[in-house]
Amino acid sequence: MTGYATAQTGGPAQGSSDAPQAALGLEIRSVNSRFLDLVFKLPEDLRGTEPALRELLSSRLKRGKVEVRAWIEGRSDSGPPAPNPSDLQRLVNLQDGIQAWCPKAAPLSVAEILQLTSRQQAQPGRWNDSLLTLAQTTLDGLIEAREREGQKLAAMLKDRLVQLRKLAKEAQPLVPELVAQQRQRFLDRWNEALGNAGADAASASAQDRALAEATAFAIRIDVAEELTRLAAHLDEIERLLKKGGETGKRLDFLIQELHREANTLGAKSSSLELTRISVDMKVLIEQMREQVQNIE
Structure with a gap:
């Protein structure tokens, strides 16, 4: 099922040098898929949280291709952070000491200085708790969005059930x-x-x-047996839609059974009218099948 949610929070700890300007952001997108497929796009500082995020999402989502993207504003999105003077002084002292022993050693470039200072400033794990808390909030928003879509899909499926019952009623007196x-x-x-x-x-x-x-x-x-089974499958689908919860796979199986009955109805057809009913049924069932695969 499709859905989208995003959230943002401030820095991980008060009093840190970049707390006033750094902010953590998280975005979760979900598109239709029969199975759960998780894709993570995390900056280097947040890579360690992937196993915990994967476990969290797997515990609450069963279907969909889900993309999780996190970022740290003020660092990744706004360019590299400015080096601290103490870090720069430490690098200069190290460079002077190395060049005293190795006069031919090349001086550090600006890019190398930025890379070294960013590694020194990075504190692995300091964003982990903030990201997991943010992930809970964002996931709640995603599930709410998916539930709203689920309600629309359920309304569509109920409409197709009404049409299938009408076609079955038309087929009964034909035999x-x-x-x-x-x-x-x-x-x-x-x-x-x-x-x-x-x-x-x-x-x-x-x-x-x-x-x-x-x-x-x-x-x-004689298609009475097929029409009876078809009616039973329609009743079960309607019951599952009213019940709610994780019904996607059960609905998927019932749609396959509906398709089988409609095929048999067409195979036994000996009139154009019964053939038309079978074709119309299969069109409706195919529409249901495409949507049922999206329901969790």
Whole structure:
């Protein structure tokens, strides 16, 4: 299911040199997927939190391709931090000592100085607690967004259930009508074939044979069992939608069963009208299948 949430907080500790300007941000995006696929885009200072974030998201999400992006404003987004004078003085002293022993050693470049001072200023783990707390808040927002989408999907599925029930109701009276038509067709053919025989014999023979052929035909095209199972699947889907919770995989299975019944209905069809009903059912079921795969 799709969803989006973001949150931001201040620095991890009061009194630190960059607390007034540094801020931690977190963004979680979710798009449709049948399985849970977690992708993390974290700066170097926050890489250590990935296992805890993965465990947190896995405990509350079951489906979706989820992208988690975190950043530290005032550092990553605003360029490298300005080196502290004490760090610069320490590097100068080290450089002077090294060049005293190795006169040919090249002096440090600006890029190297920034890289070294940023490593010195980095404090691994100091953002961890703040990020995990922020992740709880952001995840709550994501789940709320997914729930709102879930309500819309449930409304769509209920509408398709109504349409499928209507099509099933249209199909029910067609089979007896088809059997009666086929029986009369058999009678007409037998009467025509036995027209030169006696009227009573021809009529009796034609009627018996037509009855036998009509019975076999009725058994072959009978879709009452398929319509009964289809109605049972529709009832179960409606029950799951009312119940809520983690129903995505159960709904996915029921949609497959609906598709199977609609296929059988089409295979047994002996009229254009029943074929049309089968095709319309499969169109609706396919629409449901695409959305059910998104429901958690």
